Amino acid sequence: MADVQAPVLGEYQVIPHIQPDAMAGSKPYVAKPDHNKPLGFPGELVENWEQKAVAKLGELVNNSRALQVFLDSCVKCGACTDKCHYYLGTSDPKNMPVARQDLLRSVYRRYYTLPGKLFPSLVGARDMTKEVLDEWYSYFHQCSQCRRCSVFCPYGIDTAEISMAAREIMDSVGQGQKYCNEILAKVHRIGNNLGLPGPALEDTLLGLEEDVKEETGIDVKYPVDVKGADVLLVTPSADFFAEPHIDGLIGYGKVFHAAGISWTLSSHASEAGNFGMFVGSSENLHKVAKRIREAALDLGVKRIVVGECGHAWRVAYSFWNTLIGPFDFLDRRYPVPQHICEFTYDLIQQGALKFDKSANDDKVVTFHDSCNVARASRMGSMPGGQFIIPRAVVKASVNKFVDMAPETIFESTYCCGGGGGVLTDELIDLRVKGTQPRMLALRDVVESHGVTHVAAICAICKAQFSKVLPYYKFPMDMIQSVHGLVSKAIQLGPVNQ
Amino acid sequence: MSAMSIIYALLFYVATFIFVAGVGYKIYVFARTPQPLKIPTTPAPITYTGVALRMVREVTLFESLFKSNKWTWLFGWIFHLSLLLAFIRHLRYVLTPDNVLWPIINLELVQTAGKYAGYAMLLGLAGLLARRFVVDRVRYISSPSDYLMLLLLLTIAGSGLLMTFVSHVDIIALKGFVLGLLLFEWQLLPASPFLLIHLTLVALLMIIFPFSKLLHAPGVFFSPTRNQRDNPREQRHVAGWSAQIDNTKSADAG
Numbered sequence: 138m139a140d141v142q143a144p145v146l147g148e149y150q151v152i153p154h155i156q157p158d159a160m161a162g163s164k165p166y167v168a169k170p171d172h173n174k175p176l177g178f179p180g181e182l183v184e185n186w187e188q189k190a191v192a193k194l195g196e197l198v199n200n201s202r203a204l205q206v207f208l209d210s211c212v213k214c215g216a217c218t219d220k221c222h223y224y225l226g227t228s229d230p231k232n233m234p235v236a237r238q239d240l241l242r243s244v245y246r247r248y249y250t251l252p253g254k255l256f257p258s259l260v261g262a263r264d265m266t267k268e269v270l271d272e273w274y275s276y277f278h279q280c281s282q283c284r285r286c287s288v289f290c291p292y293g294i295d296t297a298e299i300s301m302a303a304r305e306i307m308d309s310v311g312q313g314q315k316y317c318n319e320i321l322a323k324v325h326r327i328g329n330n331l332g333l334p335g336p337a338l339e340d341t342l343l344g345l346e347e348d349v350k351e352e353t354g355i356d357v358k359y360p361v362d363v364k365g366a367d368v369l370l371v372t373p374s375a376d377f378f379a380e381p382h383i384d385g386l387i388g389y390g391k392v393f394h395a396a397g398i399s400w401t402l403s404s405h406a407s408e409a410g411n412f413g414m415f416v417g418s419s420e421n422l423h424k425v426a427k428r429i430r431e432a433a434l435d436l437g438v439k440r441i442v443v444g445e446c447g448h449a450w451r452v453a454y455s456f457w458n459t460l461i462g463p464f465d466f467l468d469r470r471y472p473v474p475q476h477i478c479e480f481t482y483d484l485i486q487q488g489a490l491k492f493d494k495s496a497n498d499d500k501v502v503t504f505h506d507s508c509n510v511a512r513a514s515r516m517g518s519m520p521g522g523q524f525i526i527p528r529a530v531v532k533a534s535v536n537k538f539v540d541m542a543p544e545t546i547f548e549s550t551y552c553c554g555g556g557g558g559v560l561t562d563e564l565i566d567l568r569v570k571g572t573q574p575r576m577l578a579l580r581d582v583v584e585s586h587g588v589t590h591v592a593a594i595c596a597i598c599k600a601q602f603s604k605v606l607p608y609y610k611f612p613m614d615m616i617q618s619v620h621g622l623v624s625k626a627i628q629l630g631p632v633n634q
Numbered sequence: 635m636s637a638m639s640i641i642y643a644l645l646f647y648v649a650t651f652i653f654v655a656g657v658g659y660k661i662y663v664f665a666r667t668p669q670p671l672k673i674p675t676t677p678a679p680i681t682y683t684g685v686a687l688r689m690v691r692e693v694t695l696f697e698s699l700f701k702s703n704k705w706t707w708l709f710g711w712i713f714h715l716s717l718l719l720a721f722i723r724h725l726r727y728v729l730t731p732d733n734v735l736w737p738i739i740n741l742e743l744v745q746t747a748g749k750y751a752g753y754a755m756l757l758g759l760a761g762l763l764a765r766r767f768v769v770d771r772v773r774y775i776s777s778p779s780d781y782l783m784l785l786l787l788l789t790i791a792g793s794g795l796l797m798t799f800v801s802h803v804d805i806i807a808l809k810g811f812v813l814g815l816l817l818f819e820w821q822l823l824p825a826s827p828f829l830l831i832h833l834t835l836v837a838l839l840m841i842i843f844p845f846s847k848l849l850h851a852p853g854v855f856f857s858p859t860r861n862q863r864d865n866p867r868e869q870r871h872v873a874g875w876s877a878q879i880d881n882t883k884s885a886d887a888g
Binding site: 152154155198200201202203205206207209210211212213214215216217218219220235236252258260261284287289290291292298419423427430454455456458459460462463472473474515520521 | 660663664667668669670671672673675676677678679680692696698699701702703706710762765769770771772774775776777778779780782842845846847849850853854856857858859860864866867869870871872874875876879881
């Protein structure tokens, strides 16, 4: 991958001219039978896959109003064509949201609409062929399901829904993606994306307790499987080992400690992430989420709090009540589930936490809105709380905060380039190019305001930033966990009664 | 009764049937298809009132398109608004003076606005067509049907304008023909080449409506990213496959 070149950052964001097939060679490794079978998918490409794929498409359309409406309603106005970070970064026209949708819409039109059956070339309808399948495999794995296009579409067409459907169809005929399916199999078997077994998790957490004791002189606990704790914390498993994720986990523990609220992790549900969403599989989405309900009931907790993870927060906030609710066994005075930023923010509002912001005076911080948090969830009681609350937590922890350009944050935020199941080494070229709009906005505040760090609340964003920042001549440790900043500034000790 | 009148009468019955049945069926399909998960594009309204306001802004001001691309918004909005004005003007052919709407339709302002809206419609459509040729990204995503749809609308608007400003038709007779269709007492259709072109293409538009991207008109109201409330924590949402979920059994096992 040494030949991967980062795009040159210009003065401002340009909309490139199209370069057809610029990214035609980009595709992830295909899943092996061992990855597919535990998820209930055929091991490899099945016989008669063409008919089966078309039949599956029909079944999905019949069971999803979103898919039905989105496939029928696009007028090809072009409003979305310059909104995808992968198009801006690669110039490949199939990375324009409408063109990506059309890879699937063309097949839908051919088999499920009258004009497509009668006059396919007139309306851009295509037979389901190997070439089409290969295009699907390549370009539906160049979508991070970030929903930026859906903000700008006059009909709210969300390419994420289309790419989830395409991936589900491919899985159903045995053409799965190795990265996602291997990880899903690990969650089903062990309980987290890393495949970290219970004893290893306990070791890791004991190690953390020692580190924090050494740093602060205070016994902050990182408990696991404690029955009767008030709060079950469900966090992405990257928080257990990766940098800067682990600083966030340390921060959560300090917040719980300072607030005097008992909490626990669960070795059964040691993963907030849910790649079932990325591959569009409702069965896997449900099955992965179910571990959390089981853990909450088993441990007898009153509340569930979710750690810093973008797509996990979408699944938790938007889907958990549907998938694993009702939550009548939890304390309904608190939102179920609650984001760790909401949790910390509420304590800040109550004056229950003390901060020494000067601990972060070596930093000028900006905040990267993660796409699934920004465009597919909420925090707090007001629409837009998902933008305000994490910033408030950052600002409580640092003195110097600067936002990036308005057209690149909030609901218009650019994806980090690694979301939606593309955070795998063989797609590094795509990831480096796809992060170009975000890097440009970051470079601007680095140059104009001396920004030194960018904080995020998503495990994938953090891993992706660590990897791609150096391609743009930024230090990899520029990326921070929001609760890593909290961890630095929070004052422990007598505050906690 | 001329053969031409009979052909056009039949054409309009057929076109109306296909339009009403086709769009009605499609609306039924949109309404019947479940949306198993909550997927509003956030920040989204929390209340029904908020959703209604979001939808009104979307279909009257094209709010999302305005955020997206000012040229497309401008041409698209001009076209749709002038289409609406022209449509209202055309109601004079189907309404009789005893109708409650007649005093409004018959207003000088309404008729004049509808008359000159034809030019605005041409402008809007020409702008949209130009984008398909000029902007490489839009050219890439355009199928033959996308160009033909604009040409169809341009020709409808152009033939209408020609009748208004150049070669007048006998609109009294035309109204007789239209009312005759409604009352099943067929009348003669005035012979005018522009009128025949105009009516043929309008009938064609009605026929292709339920099978084409024109379904965006009913579709936008059913779009889950726009019409769902953002309240998944407060109210458990289930539909379709998600309504089959019963966690009480699995919970006991856990």
